[in-house]
Amino acid sequence: MNSFNLEKERLEAYAAKEGKKLLVCEAVHPLGKESVWIDAAKDLIDSVEIVREKIGAEKALVLCKGDGKAFEDAAAGKAIEVKTADDVEYGMPFMAPTAVGRYLNGEQGYPCLDKPICTPDGELVCAFLPSAIIRLSGKLPETREFFVNDTNKVTVKQGQTWAEVAAAGGVAEARGVIAGFPDFDVFGEDELAQSFDIWSLEGDEIEAFDANTCITDVALKLITQCNDQTCGRCIFCREGTLQIKLTIQDIQNGKANMESYNLAVNLAKQMVHQTLCGVGTQAGKLFLELADKFGKELEDHITSKDCKALSCKKYITYHVLQNLCTGCGKCVDACDEDAIDGKPRFIHVISKIDCTKCGNCVSACPEGAIVKAGKIKPPGPMRPIPCRRKD
């Protein structure tokens, strides 16, 4: 959040430059999804027009993926061209106008050193994400569309709280929210009652999670997004996102220690300053904020082998509750590993050795007698004994 000042600086620099300029609006969704801006095409195009005039560009270009008709309709009669960029190999590294410049020159869109790039027609490339265009235009609509947890499209009004947005996106009792790809901001439970400026967010993604979701899963998902988007030029992005991803997996699998965790934190600090575009920078920032606001939860995994969300298989076990089991044997049929021992009207017992924690038995049990457990295990027999339950 708040790269606004940088953008303003860049805009002013462009405006001051001599020669032909081309304003580019990067409406290509970095994750290859359909842009949320299709629904707000008119607002976006209006802002593009304002910014175009501000920098003195004769023409503006809106890059999008898939069907660009909504943009085209909104741009009718304006000096704005809409170009579908379906051949972009990966999301254009954002906050790197050089990547857009390269793309317009028929190259892959990857960032190079921050020096001006011109199109084949000799126009200086001034590229911004849609949110930046809106901010720079100064014409801020009252609502903005976001994807919550990838697929739930939510219209957010200025002044709403994080908790309200999460609830609108299907997470009623959120305990954390992350303003998602490509610009990460992490908010803990105590911050969710705050309202936020919808135009302060770069990206169109919001990640919300409740007590049933482990922070490691959220972290892994978002870092993997970054790792998938790396163009490979910066060692701290290409290898950094991969190392952090592997460290998170180690945390989930009980293979991490505090030393490797701290190493990943130090790596993230380097990533913030030692990469050429937002992908590496934001990946580093994401991990640092996670360590800051959800560090305790991460450390519990490492030092206490504890996953409070009961999500990391390494730290959980499955149990048959002795007071609920009727000995029907449906769990035995559902288990591919033959890890459940029992006979009719005997309390069944799950072998800790053979169980792969697939969870099939839980959904197979008509009585709801099988549960996950973390550090505290429910009592139960070591081997099958006759059922106590008398129906």
Add this chain to the structure above:
Amino acid sequence: MQIIIDNISVECQEGESILEVALRNNIYIPHLCKHPDLEASGGCRLCSVEIEGEEFPKPACSTYVKEGMKITVRGPKADETRKMAMELILAGHPSECTGCPKYGKCELQSMYQFLGASPEHWHKTSKPVPDNKDNPLIMHLMIRCVRCGRCVHACRDMRGVKVLDYRHIKGEIRIGTKDGVSLADAGCRFCGACIEVCPTGSIMDQVGLITEETTYADAVVPCRATCPAHISIPEYIRAVKEGDCDTAVGIIREKVPFPHALGLVCNNRCEEKCKRGDLNDPLSIRNLKRFAAENDKTQSWKEKYTACAPDTGKKVAIIGGGACGLTAGYYLRKKGHDVTVFEAKKIPGGHMTSGMPAYRIPTEAVLDEVKVIEETGVKIVCDKKIENAAELKKDYDAVLVAIGTSVGKKLMYLPGADLPQVYTALDVLQAQRLGIDYDFGQTVNIIGGGNVAFDAAGTLVRMGKTVNVVCLEKDASQATPSERDAALEEGANLFDSHSNEAILAENGRVCGLQVHKINSFSFDPDTRALIEDAIPDSTYVIPCDSIVFAAGQVTGLTDAFGIELNKFGYPIDPATGKSEYTTSVEGVFAAGDVITGTKFLIDAIAGARDVASLMDKYLGGDGQIDEQLVERKADPHIGRIEGFAGLKRTELKERDAEERKKDFDVSSIGFTCEEGHCEAERCLQCDLRLNVSRPHFWSDFK
């Protein structure tokens, strides 16, 4: 402006990067993704430095100097960044260096040893990537790739070929072609720039191309290394491609004085080593040389070419006005010596004007090139046979024996070989070229199946004779197929797998050759005697009016020549007992076929260059005969050519056999401008690789 690096004040200019300035001032900053000839990509962060006033380390390769900047190369923060960057690079690189073909020459290896970095704290992320050795000339051993991007920059920016790039392949970033197609299909021009800039052993020359036996430059540019005179082939081909034949001829003339003659008859061994041959067919180097020589309009090289050093007052006599004698004469004259060439025949040129068919190498073409040599002041005395070299030496400071092998050999053991109508192939060629009248009759049987036999056959056909070529080898396999077929198309008859019994005579004149057929033959390894598997009862007579032996040539020298000879008539240096540039008489030198036996034009010229240098030293000179005649351009940006790898070799067209047999004009048709340009464009320009800078190693710095 001034900046301060590690407390040392250094001078620099606006627009320079910190790295450039440091390296120029002998201050080492580790760096990997920045190559001296390529734009910095700024991704590896090994060149991180601390700048006063900046909170975080900055990459020196892509941070530009500002007046008064204070830089610390190995500050704690910069070192932390650098060390972690190196550890991360190593985490994705195979841990075992031994066995890597780049071992000891690897920039990565050198640098991690310098930094003392090791990836042990990190996850090992190196994934197996199968080696790709399927492309011609270039191997991709991408498991070693550190994605520094130098090959990508070299391919895209330096060369403009745009084949290599970063790609998403199997869940990771690797360097490769679009959609993983072969290099040929991707439009690769096989220039080798990627190999040259790769800091690790990821992109390398195919096994066997670079060997310890030759210098690196010779291995990279094998055509030039293979040419006995080391003509700078890629450079003149580039000039031809640019349409600048004058420059091309100038480049050729820096090494040889007979570009046109060589363009017509050189046996082009360079083409056998041409790397383009690994893609489809080698470049048609000889024919491009001919094209250049025939389109050399302004002769812009000439002024420099004919300018000689001040007179030394030394006199040199050269016996033999063939390619060797004339070449040596030219270089010795250039060095300021007074040179006289004695030629026994009535025109100079040796084999070029009397030992090869006129329809391959016209006399005027050779004499034009001889004229240039004469313009330097070399005196040529024709019709003057020197009988004794040692005697001649008394009047000169140095003498060169370059008489070649100009006497044809007859196989005297064959009954009837002493009959009057028995000749040699050289007799045939000289009869035509020098106008000597021999009694060949109408039908001529040629004994022998090498190229010379077919030269004689083609000449006799043009003289209106009926020609039979009789040889042991099935299909006359000793001869170059194209030369054999050309003569046969023109009407010569081939009697292959035939062994000779006797030359028959009637009334004292040759009337036929008695032969029998054989299945196969070989030579006894000890005695070299012929062992044949004859077909029983196959003896018959091939009628003819004369016999021509095409059975090799000798020097024809005897002891009367005044220098020591071996039993075959070749001069030797008694010091070694071998045929050398030096002879038994001090100041008398020998070169060309007379010491090597019959070889090729280019060998005679190469030998002449060597002996000229040696003789110049003998006469008190420095022996330096190399000279740059023309300026050349070598644009590293070669760009894309669609379908480059598949561009077909342009072959020389022959005139129709029925037409060409009627005259002695050149039987082949030189390239048109379009053909010449197209063929030249096929060149891989291997030499451009040698212009790529070598990166700096830390051991180069104090």
